[in-house]
Amino acid sequence: MSAIKNTEITARDAGFISCHFCSTLCKLPKHADLKKVELVCPCCKSNIHLRKPNSINRTWALLIAALILYIPANTLPIMTFTLWGDGQPDTIISGVIHLMDGGMWPLALLIFVASIFIPVLKLIILTMLMISIHLKARWKPKDRTVLYRITEFVGRWSMVDVFVIGILVTLVQFGNSANVTPGLGALSFAAVVILTMFAARAFDPRLIWDVLESETKSGSKKTVSNKDNKQMVKP
Amino acid sequence: MDQSNHTSVNITQIACHDCDLFLQVPQLRVGQSATCPRCNAFLFKNQKNSVDRSLAFAITGLILYVISNMFPLLSLRALGTTQDETLISTSVSLFKADMPLLSIVVLFTTVIFPATTLLGTIFILMQVKMDKFNDYTAPLFRFLRSTDTWGMLEIFMLALLVAMVKLGDVAEVVFGTSLYAFCLLILSLTLLSYSLNPHDVWSKLRNEITQ
Ligand SMILES: [Zn+2]
Numbered sequence: 206m207s208a209i210k211n212t213e214i215t216a217r218d219a220g221f222i223s224c225h226f227c228s229t230l231c232k233l234p235k236h237a238d239l240k241k242v243e244l245v246c247p248c249c250k251s252n253i254h255l256r257k258p259n260s261i262n263r264t265w266a267l268l269i270a271a272l273i274l275y276i277p278a279n280t281l282p283i284m285t286f287t288l289w290g291d292g293q294p295d296t297i298i299s300g301v302i303h304l305m306d307g308g309m310w311p312l313a314l315l316i317f318v319a320s321i322f323i324p325v326l327k328l329i330i331l332t333m334l335m336i337s338i339h340l341k342a343r344w345k346p347k348d349r350t351v352l353y354r355i356t357e358f359v360g361r362w363s364m365v366d367v368f369v370i371g372i373l374v375t376l377v378q379f380g381n382s383a384n385v386t387p388g389l390g391a392l393s394f395a396a397v398v399i400l401t402m403f404a405a406r407a408f409d410p411r412l413i414w415d416v417l418e419s420e421t422k423s424g425s426k427k428t429v430s431n432k433d434n435k436q437m438v439k440p
Numbered sequence: 441m442d443q444s445n446h447t448s449v450n451i452t453q454i455a456c457h458d459c460d461l462f463l464q465v466p467q468l469r470v471g472q473s474a475t476c477p478r479c480n481a482f483l484f485k486n487q488k489n490s491v492d493r494s495l496a497f498a499i500t501g502l503i504l505y506v507i508s509n510m511f512p513l514l515s516l517r518a519l520g521t522t523q524d525e526t527l528i529s530t531s532v533s534l535f536k537a538d539m540p541l542l543s544i545v546v547l548f549t550t551v552i553f554p555a556t557t558l559l560g561t562i563f564i565l566m567q568v569k570m571d572k573f574n575d576y577t578a579p580l581f582r583f584l585r586s587t588d589t590w591g592m593l594e595i596f597m598l599a600l601l602v603a604m605v606k607l608g609d610v611a612e613v614v615f616g617t618s619l620y621a622f623c624l625l626i627l628s629l630t631l632l633s634y635s636l637n638p639h640d641v642w643s644k645l646r647n648e649i650t651q
Contacts, residue, residue: 213461214462215455215459215460215461216453216455216460217460219453219462221453221455223454223460225457226582226585226586227578227582227642227645227646228454228455228457228642229642229646230450230451230453230454230455231448231449231450232449232450247449247649248449248578248645248646248649249578249581249642250578250579251582307609309605309606312602312606315598315602316602346459346479347478347480350458350459350479350480350481351480353458354458354481361589361590361592361595362595362598364549364592364595365595365598365602366599367542367546368530368546368550368592368595368596368598368599369599369603369606371531371533371534371546371599372525372530372600372603373603373606374530374533374534375523375525375529375530375532375533376514376515376516376523376525376603376607377516377523377607378533379518379521379523382519383519387534387537387539387542391539391542392539392541395541395545399545402589410458410459410479411459411460413459414458414459414460414461414478414479415460
């Protein structure tokens with residue numbers, strides 16, 4: 206095990222800036238006005254920033270767009286199953302209820318988790334994280350970072366219902382006797398999933414931790430404690 | 441971009457990407473991984489033969505990807521006719537059903553991004569093996585890293601299972617020739633993302649540039 210020296214300061218306070226893509230650590234040029242100069246990562250040539258630029262505004266914009274589209278995603282039909290000219294439109298919720306009525310419990314649970322539980326959870330977590338940033342909350346930064354990682358990791362699985370619709374539309378094409386057509390609800394739902402994925406990406410988890418830094422700097426008691434640090438290297 | 445904007449690189453330290461904690465780069469033994477002591481973020485790992493293994497999985501994946509696209513994955517037999525499901529036919533039929541935007545989303549997540557991931561990863565890892573880099577290596581790898589979450593074949597696999605169960609009640613579902621190749625493709629993609637170590641690739645590139 207190699208011992209890790211923890212400096213207990215952030216890279217920004219130490220005068221360094223880390224590239225978002227390749228995590229190359231660069232020394233901040235002295236007296237550089239970051240608002241005027243775009244710094245370029247010497248390794249991967251992307252523009253580097255101390256924090257994701259305009260993170261709060263962009264996350265809010267994407268999040269609010271997703272919240273608005275969540276309404277048509279749930280009220281408009283995601284697909285229509287037509288049998289002998291008799292059309293039966295399904296929304297996300299009625300689709301889950303039909304699966305339960307048909308006795309397909311595991312499937313109903315899966316679609317419920319992917320299409321209702323995960324998107325709602327994601328919207329709630331991101332909104333709460335954003336509010337906590339605005340309130341400059343110092344409450345459990347580690348747990349909030351974990352919540353952020355969950356939204357980032359789990360969000361894409363909501364696309365499963367969109368793919369199911371695509372597959373059904375492809376397979377069930379029997380002229381006038383039986384076919385499946387996609388509805389606008391499916392498009393809205395896909396947009397919600399994609400927008401929340403972008404919102405999670407626009408959010409900068411370092412903002413959760415920055416509040417603790419400003420406390421330290423202003424001379425109040427040191428909040429970046431090292432006492433409950435776990436060993437950095439895992440076997 | 442102005443060259444004077446380039447700054448000096450610090451290779452003995454690293455910043456946590458989730459909480460910006462300033463850390464010494466730990467020396468890892470094979471099989472170890474480093475996490476941030478403050479927020480527990482995964483930083484990087486040291487794996488044996490990471491490049492060779494990833495290259496093997498990527499090449500296997502590419503072959504399986506081609507096979508998966510050649511034959512149907514599933515077929516539905518009803519009323520005397522058969523409908524086939526291939527990877528590309530999903531976006532084609534959505535396009536025909538007046539859903540061009542949805543069709544584009546499905547095309548990118550199930551056809552284009554998986555293909556660019558496999559081809560790009562092979563290209564980059566070949567360069568890493570031969571220690572020859574050019575101006576396109578870094579932007580290409582950046583593109584691959586940022587489109588990684590948008591390749592959704594494993595989710596498509598789950599959707600195939602759901603569709604199979606849903607339709608199994610009303611019609612005869614036939615496994616397609618490509619379904620087996622597709623399952624193995626998902627396996628190789630999973631193993632690829634597990635064995636690929638982006639940190640190693642970036643370190644090589646960084647050494648190349650800063651020396
Ligand atoms: Zn951290």
